[in-house]
Amino acid sequence: MLNETTLGKFKANLRGELIQRSDERYEEARKLYNGMIDKRPLLIARCVDVADVITAVNFGRDLDLLIAIRGGGHNGPGLGSCDDGLVIDLSMMKSVRVDPATRRVRVDPGCTSGDVDHATHAFGLAVPFGIVSTTGVAGLTLGGGTGYLTRKYGLTIDNLLEADVVLADGGFVTASQSLHPDLFWALRGGGGNFGVVTSFLFQAHPVSTVYAGPIFWEATHAKDVMRAYRDFLQTAPEDLGAFVGLKTVPSMDPFPKDYWGRRACAVISSYSGPVEEGEKLMAGLLKSVPAPIFNWMGAMPFPAMQALFDPFFPKGLQWYWKGDFVKSLPDEAIDTHIAQAAKAPSELSLMHLYPIDGAVRRVPKDATAWNAREATWSMVITGISSDPKQADALKTWGREYWKSVHSFNLEGAYVNFMMDDEAEGRVQATYGDNFKRLASVKAKYDPRNLFRVNQNIPPTAS
Ligand SMILES: Cc1cc2nc3c(=O)[nH]c(=O)nc-3n(C[C@H](O)[C@H](O)[C@H](O)COP(=O)(O)OP(=O)(O)OC[C@H]3O[C@@H](n4cnc5c(N)ncnc54)[C@H](O)[C@@H]3O)c2cc1C
Numbered sequence: 355m356l357n358e359t360t361l362g363k364f365k366a367n368l369r370g371e372l373i374q375r376s377d378e379r380y381e382e383a384r385k386l387y388n389g390m391i392d393k394r395p396l397l398i399a400r401c402v403d404v405a406d407v408i409t410a411v412n413f414g415r416d417l418d419l420l421i422a423i424r425g426g427g428h429n430g431p432g433l434g435s436c437d438d439g440l441v442i443d444l445s446m447m448k449s450v451r452v453d454p455a456t457r458r459v460r461v462d463p464g465c466t467s468g469d470v471d472h473a474t475h476a477f478g479l480a481v482p483f484g485i486v487s488t489t490g491v492a493g494l495t496l497g498g499g500t501g502y503l504t505r506k507y508g509l510t511i512d513n514l515l516e517a518d519v520v521l522a523d524g525g526f527v528t529a530s531q532s533l534h535p536d537l538f539w540a541l542r543g544g545g546g547n548f549g550v551v552t553s554f555l556f557q558a559h560p561v562s563t564v565y566a567g568p569i570f571w572e573a574t575h576a577k578d579v580m581r582a583y584r585d586f587l588q589t590a591p592e593d594l595g596a597f598v599g600l601k602t603v604p605s606m607d608p609f610p611k612d613y614w615g616r617r618a619c620a621v622i623s624s625y626s627g628p629v630e631e632g633e634k635l636m637a638g639l640l641k642s643v644p645a646p647i648f649n650w651m652g653a654m655p656f657p658a659m660q661a662l663f664d665p666f667f668p669k670g671l672q673w674y675w676k677g678d679f680v681k682s683l684p685d686e687a688i689d690t691h692i693a694q695a696a697k698a699p700s701e702l703s704l705m706h707l708y709p710i711d712g713a714v715r716r717v718p719k720d721a722t723a724w725n726a727r728e729a730t731w732s733m734v735i736t737g738i739s740s741d742p743k744q745a746d747a748l749k750t751w752g753r754e755y756w757k758s759v760h761s762f763n764l765e766g767a768y769v770n771f772m773m774d775d776e777a778e779g780r781v782q783a784t785y786g787d788n789f790k791r792l793a794s795v796k797a798k799y800d801p802r803n804l805f806r807v808n809q810n811i812p813p814t815a816s
Pocket of ligand 1: 492
């Protein structure tokens with residue numbers, strides 16, 4: 355029973371804030387990154403430490419409340435929140451500790467990747483995360499994590515050494531290769547299904563100055579560029595992280611005015627070896643394709659590259675996501691992409707293909723829950739707009755685009771690029787051979803599916 359006494363007791367046991375619907379801060383506190391999602395939780399517990407998280411899990415479970423776990427709040431379908439339930443909000447837990455001797459980094463669950471980049475860069479180090487610095491480390495990591503360093507150092511989960519977890523029964527464990535290895539296996543790709551992670555330990559790598567930035571071509575050259583990129587990537591050194599995208603030239607400075615609002619093809623890269631080598635490498639690609647509209651690659655600190663897109667994507671835009679894993683990119687698929695991308699309903703809407711080859715392939719398929727190690731790219735089609743009136747158009751475009759290219763792709767998709775309106779069986783297809791094992795780990799650690807606001811893996815005892 356949720357009455358004043360129960361609530362008062364809960365509040366008194368928290369070091370962090372408890373925000374209710376009647377509170378002034380409620381409207382701001384419930385907002386998610388994706389403005390398309392409008393969830394109204396009953397309570398938001400802003401935890402500041404592990405004890406708060408244990409208190410919140412026990413409270414939510416004992417009162418039979420729906421529980422959502424919120425890290426960075428970036429998730430497409432808004433799985434960091436819920437209607438009429440309890441949000442365990444970790445955004446106040448933001449400490450990062452770098453050990454330069456071991457190159458290990460201890461990260462709190464409320465950190466964004468920018469928080470970690472900031473801390474590690476001071477030591478000339480980086481952990482592989484995604485390409486927008488405001489994204490939460492927690493959700494990104496638990497789903498897998500792809501970015502510029504993936505080809506060289508693997509997925510984010512391939513660099514996870516240990517995680518502290520508050521379980522559904524309120525218990526606390528550390529999961530690693532030697533401690534609760536079944537849980538550690540499931541956490542690496544299985545999302546927020548298994549408990550609340552209160553601390554991550556990552557292996558960082560020496561990455562400091564990179565040769566990086568975007569190159570844009572007119573859409574009329576997209577076929578040549580996509581084919582050349584596809585072939586070039588096969589032999590490109592793993593120091594190069596480079597994704598290809600179908601986008602629009604933003605209608606703002608410093609983009610060349612003549613091209614504002616025109617559809618384009620882009621290759622966006624970061625080379626983490628010596629700058630001169632990166633220049634030489636990219637010159638090879640550039641030689642094989644028509645001249646770009648602009649080439650803004652140059653030497654920069656890695657965190658600057660990680661934050662390059664942040665200004666285009668402030669909190670509150672409308673986002674509709676569709677994804678697929680992609681094994682190969684035949685010419686016919688490229689043609690279909692170009693035709694569909696040309697129908698984008700807004701300037702920000704895009705399609706990206708992120709490479710997941712290189713080091714990702716050196717980890718066996720059953721070594722972590724992440725099952726798509728034979729894929730070559732993770733594709734994302736994202737309808738984005740600042741105008742809520744465009745929500746339906748973004749969805750229609752995304753679904754139509756996805757339908758027309760899906761037959762070229764693998765069955766599953768990156769869980770962090772899915773909405774929650776996917777066809778039944780899509781999560782299972784994503785985890786493939788690992789699904790059964792995930793369901794049995796879920797049955798061991800969360801038999802009553804307390805943590806179900808996620809791309810859910812229902813518990814099934816094996
Ligand atoms: C602009 C943008 C760019 C992106 N770029 C990339 C990219 O380059 N690479 C990439 O891999 N992904 C990328 N993503 C996708 C991103 O990985 C997901 O949106 C991810 O869910 C974000 O994590 P979060 O902590 O911010 O999310 P939240 O919304 O807070 O949570 C997402 C999910 O994770 C669970 N969760 C969160 N914290 C915890 C925790 N501590 N313990 C247990 N479960 C938890 C939640 O229950 C929820 O199911 C991008 C997203 C956006 C919006």
